[in-house]
Amino acid sequence: MPDIKFRNVTIFGVGLIGASLALALKENSLADRIIGCGRSVGNLKRALEEGIIDDYDPDPTTAAAEADLAVLATPVGVFPAIAEKISNSLKEGAIVIDVGSVKGDLIRRIESLLPEKAFFVSTHPVAGSDRSGFDSASSDLLRGALCIITPTELTDGRVMRKIAMMWEALGMKVSLMSPEEHDRVMASVSHFPHLAAYALVNTIAGDEPEILLFAGSGFRDTTRVAKSSPDMWAEICMVNRKNLLSLLRDFQGELARMEECLREENRETLKFLLERAAKRRLAMEEE
Amino acid sequence: MPDIKFRNVTIFGVGLIGASLALALKENSLADRIIGCGRSVGNLKRALEEGIIDDYDPDPTTAAAEADLAVLATPVGVFPAIAEKISNSLKEGAIVIDVGSVKGDLIRRIESLLPEKAFFVSTHPVAGSDRSGFDSASSDLLRGALCIITPTELTDGRVMRKIAMMWEALGMKVSLMSPEEHDRVMASVSHFPHLAAYALVNTIAGDEPEILLFAGSGFRDTTRVAKSSPDMWAEICMVNRKNLLSLLRDFQGELARMEECLREENRETLKFLLERAAKRRLAMEEE
Numbered sequence: 001m002p003d004i005k006f007r008n009v010t011i012f013g014v015g016l017i018g019a020s021l022a023l024a025l026k027e028n029s030l031a032d033r034i035i036g037c038g039r040s041v042g043n044l045k046r047a048l049e050e051g052i053i054d055d056y057d058p059d060p061t062t063a064a065a066e067a068d069l070a071v072l073a074t075p076v077g078v079f080p081a082i083a084e085k086i087s088n089s090l091k092e093g094a095i096v097i098d099v100g101s102v103k104g105d106l107i108r109r110i111e112s113l114l115p116e117k118a119f120f121v122s123t124h125p126v127a128g129s130d131r132s133g134f135d136s137a138s139s140d141l142l143r144g145a146l147c148i149i150t151p152t153e154l155t156d157g158r159v160m161r162k163i164a165m166m167w168e169a170l171g172m173k174v175s176l177m178s179p180e181e182h183d184r185v186m187a188s189v190s191h192f193p194h195l196a197a198y199a200l201v202n203t204i205a206g207d208e209p210e211i212l213l214f215a216g217s218g219f220r221d222t223t224r225v226a227k228s229s230p231d232m233w234a235e236i237c238m239v240n241r242k243n244l245l246s247l248l249r250d251f252q253g254e255l256a257r258m259e260e261c262l263r264e265e266n267r268e269t270l271k272f273l274l275e276r277a278a279k280r281r282l283a284m285e286e287e
Numbered sequence: 288m289p290d291i292k293f294r295n296v297t298i299f300g301v302g303l304i305g306a307s308l309a310l311a312l313k314e315n316s317l318a319d320r321i322i323g324c325g326r327s328v329g330n331l332k333r334a335l336e337e338g339i340i341d342d343y344d345p346d347p348t349t350a351a352a353e354a355d356l357a358v359l360a361t362p363v364g365v366f367p368a369i370a371e372k373i374s375n376s377l378k379e380g381a382i383v384i385d386v387g388s389v390k391g392d393l394i395r396r397i398e399s400l401l402p403e404k405a406f407f408v409s410t411h412p413v414a415g416s417d418r419s420g421f422d423s424a425s426s427d428l429l430r431g432a433l434c435i436i437t438p439t440e441l442t443d444g445r446v447m448r449k450i451a452m453m454w455e456a457l458g459m460k461v462s463l464m465s466p467e468e469h470d471r472v473m474a475s476v477s478h479f480p481h482l483a484a485y486a487l488v489n490t491i492a493g494d495e496p497e498i499l500l501f502a503g504s505g506f507r508d509t510t511r512v513a514k515s516s517p518d519m520w521a522e523i524c525m526v527n528r529k530n531l532l533s534l535l536r537d538f539q540g541e542l543a544r545m546e547e548c549l550r551e552e553n554r555e556t557l558k559f560l561l562e563r564a565a566k567r568r569l570a571m572e573e574e
Contacts, residue, residue: 126503146501175501188491189502193509199541200483201564203534204475206541212571214433214462215476216413221508222480226568230561234554241549247490248546252539254486254493259535262528267521274517277488281513284499 004166010035010067012060012082014047017099017125018073019134020141022052024170027139037063038074047134060085067091072098072110077235079106083113090118095159097121101128101186103150103179104239111154119159124148124182125172126190132229143171150179187243194233195244196251197226291453297322297354299347299369301334304386304412305360306421307428309339311457314426324350325361334421347372354378359385359397364522366393370400377405382446384408388415388473390437390466391526398441406446411435411469412459413477417514430458437466474530481520482531483538484513 009025011018014036025031036044036053037060044056057063064070064086072079079098090096096118100106107122114120127145129136147167151160164174177185201223205212212219237244254273261270296312298305301323312318323331323340324347331343344350351357351373359366366385377383383405387393394409401407414432416423434454438447451461464472488510492499499506524531541560548557 126501128503128505145503148501185498185501188495188498189506192491193487193506195545196483196487197509198561198564199538199545200480201568202541202560203538204479205567206563208475209567209570211472211475212567214413214435214472215571216415216432218415218417218512219476219480220571221511222484223564223568224508225505226561226564227572228565230558230565233561234558237549237557238552238554241552245546245549248542248549251486251490252542254489255535255539258482258486259532262524262532262535265525265528267525270524271517271521273489274485274513274520276493277485277510277513278515278517280492280496280499281488281510283496284502284507285514 004162004169005030005032006069007032008035008066009033009069009071010037010063011053011071011073012037012063013072013074013078014038014044014053014134015073016129016132016134016137016141017127018071019047019052019137020127020139021071021073021099021125021170023137024139024142028169030166030169031069035063035067043134050134052134052137061089064094065089065091067094070094070096072096072100075232075235076100076102076106076239080109080113083110087113087115087118090115092117094118095121095163097123097163099123099125101126102191102236102239103183106239107150107152107179111152119156121155121160121163122150122152122179123163123167124150124186125167127172128228131227132232139170142167145172147172147174148177148182149174150177150182152179183240184243187240187247191236191240192244192247192251194225194228195237195248197223198233201226291449291456292317292319293356294319295322295353296320296356296358297324297350298340298358298360299324299350300359300361300365301325301331301340301421302360303416303419303421303424303428304414305358306334306339306424307414307426308358308360308386308412308457310424311426311429315456317453317456318356322350322354330421337421339421339424348376351381352376352378354381357381357383359383359387362519362522363387363389363393363526367396367400370397374400374402374405377402379404381405382408382450384410384450386410386412388413389478389523389526390470393526394437394439394466398439406443408442408447408450409437409439409466410450410454411437411473412454413473414459417512419516419519426457429454432459434459434461435464435469436461437464437469439466470527471530474527474534478523478527479531479534479538481512481515482524482535484510485517485520488513
């Protein structure tokens with residue numbers, strides 16, 4: 001069994017996930033020292049004051065120099081730039097992981113940028129919130145949730161097992177998937193539902209925000225994820241655009257079927273469509 | 288100030304809303320005796336055993352005979368049939384209300400069926416759940432929620448005020464609206480979000496239910512209302528089909544705009560669309 005403790009951990013991007021990971025590593029005594037790196041020194045200082053990190057360094061190159069584990073936890077679009085900046089300073093045998101919620105061609109780009117002496121494992125702790133920033137961070141966010149590891153043919157098996165055990169030690173259930181399958185699955189269960197929720201809010205309240213005074217818990221739940229960071233989600237959607245375009249077509253087809261039922265006053269077929277959905281959704285409660 | 292206590296209340300349809308009203312009337316000592324009426328004697332017997340109603344009578348005609356207040360709380364499609372059955376047995380001055388979540392032409396049909404000696408006030412306590420049946424009923428369901436009263440030119444002002452005060456005494460905030468405005472608003476904040484949630488579940492999991500094993504809280508919240516009764520919602524959608532068809536067109540337009548952004552890799556415009564929605568949705572939290 002590999003040792004899953006790390007002496008020095010550098011976290012790039014001390015936001016919701018980066019800070020939750022830092023807290024969880026500390027709580028489980030899996031890291032001796034955690035260094036935060038990010039663009040906002042003010043954010044890093046606050047994270048230090050709150051005891052989330054032990055030190056900070058706004059320069060990725062020097063921040064990575066001592067890292068036994070380097071964690072890419074910024075918005076996904078920034079990953080390649082960080083990989084480039086740290087490639088010359090990483091130690092022999094350093095492990096780099098990302099926690100990105102979309103993979104696209106990012107994994108191959110990071111792999112091509114990192115030096116041979118370092119190991120890269122791509123992971124996705126499927127733990128989120130409509131909130132961003134470390135103020136909402138908590139080790140509880142990870143506990144009980146799923147973490148998907150997406151190995152490629154370049155991934156070192158021993159290092160991958162070590163990272164899998166680290167996430168498991170933090171209470172996560174680890175699942176393996178190819179990067180392509182990961183993006184297809186996440187488009188379905190996460191990225192597309194976000195897009196649909198944003199579209200629903202614009203449809204209902206875009207031109208008439210005051211109508212939301214009459215909205216109840218149903219509307220609130222259905223659109224909760226539309227409170228999420230537009231910047232982060234525009235980026236995720238762009239990386240996963242092909243899967244999303246395919247789901248958009250399916251969704252438009254489903255809506256067209258419902259439209260036809262309404263137009264033709266075909267209550268039985270509409271009921272059949274709703275029953276199909278209700279059955280699937282209710283089955284989730286029985287897990 | 289009119290007296291808002293009732294001697295005999297008959298509730299047609301002892302389901303989630305009917306039973307919640309029964310419990311709330313009892314708790315607030317606004318009804319001396321509550322009679323339940325419905326198609327399933329088994330359901331009525333259970334409601335009696337659980338103390339939700341004081342008596343039951345499966346025959347609408349006799350169940351309405353002593354009612355000072357008769358409440359239509361069945362699925363909305365059944366309202367006219369009940370109105371017809373009770374029209375000859377209602378007492379002089381009896382008040383009939385409905386609690387339907389869609390109005391369409393139902394109010395005018397009920398008004399045309401009830402005798403002149405009775406009063407009719409159409410109401411909609413906007414309190415629901417994805418669950419049906421009296422097992423989930425509670426007076427808490429009504430407390431703090433909105434109740435929309437939809438008067439017509441035939442509605443008696445004094446009786447309407449009495450009914451408004453009754454709902455207020457049960458903790459609801461009363462709002463007045465025309466039946467047409469009610470249906471337009473409810474299509475937006477409730478009926479269409481339900482339809483979108485059902486369509487989303489079918490799109491994501493219709494052919495691949497096992498993908499939901501990877502779904503997290505975002506998907507669960509976004510589709511929670513798709514657990515609701517397909518029978519009830521197919522009926523509501525049919526009654527409110529014109530408003531829903533109009534919203535479907537708007538929604539398809541919004542989705543088409545997002546599709547164009549993805550197709551043309553126009554991240555800035557997509558971000559703008561998501562920001563618009565996030566701003567509207569976040570504003571709801573500040574109320």
